[in-house]
Amino acid sequence: MKKINVIDLDNTLIKFDSFKIFTIKFLKKGDFLLGFLILLRKIRILTLEEFKRKVILRCRKKRNYNKFIREFADYIMENINQEIFLKINLISDENTINILASASPSDYVNLVAEKLGWESISTLVTVEKFFHNYGEKKVLNLLREYPREKFFYNYAISDSISDLELLKLFNNYELVS
Known part of the structure; x- marks a missing residue:
């Protein structure tokens, strides 16, 4: 067995909280709708589940998302x-x-x-x-x-x-x- x-x-x-860093890295790329989603989460209009879903689906639409994800996984590996x-x-x-x-x-x-x-x-x-x-x-x-x-x-x-x-x-x- x-x-x-x-x-x-x-x-x-x-x-650290990887999803928080993930979201901040996208926010720094100039996606201000993510800032609005963060605000909606902070004032509890969005549940954590709704927030995560919306953030992931939004980020996946970005050009070079797969490259970003690979680099982000490398960043996590460097910080184990x-x-x-x-x-x-x-x-x-x-x-x-x-x-x-x-x-x-x-x-x-x-x-x-x-x-x-x-x-x-x-x-x-x-x-x-x-x-x-x-x-x-x-x-x-x-x-x-x-x-x-x-x-x-x-x-x-x-x-x-x-x-x-x-x-x-x-x-x-x-x-x-």
Whole structure:
């Protein structure tokens, strides 16, 4: 039976909120509609889910989006918390699947996971639907993709209390600050 380790991306494997940086980088490119979306989110007219969906769909329309996403994934790789990364490597072996789990969009989370040689579960955005990989949905997504009958839930690490139910599924877990 393969064992799995689940590693949260934002404020765990990296020391910042990647979606916030992603949005700011696009805002700096002169997309002032993003500024308006940020304002609507700040005053709670948009939910977090609505905000993420609108931002991702808007950014995907930009010229050179794929190039931007690749460069952004490289930026994340340059900023990996080496202490956490080393810990994951020490508890991993040839029977381990490391899974990068994030509420951030699959557009760049999947690229980061690929660069690490890991798998990923993340927020999926299409024109028709939005699956926010957050809280209980993250738990359900993990259980669907990696059923407990087929995998040993070895280790999980996250900074977010919203991941506590996910963390408790594992033999060992850490809630870091």
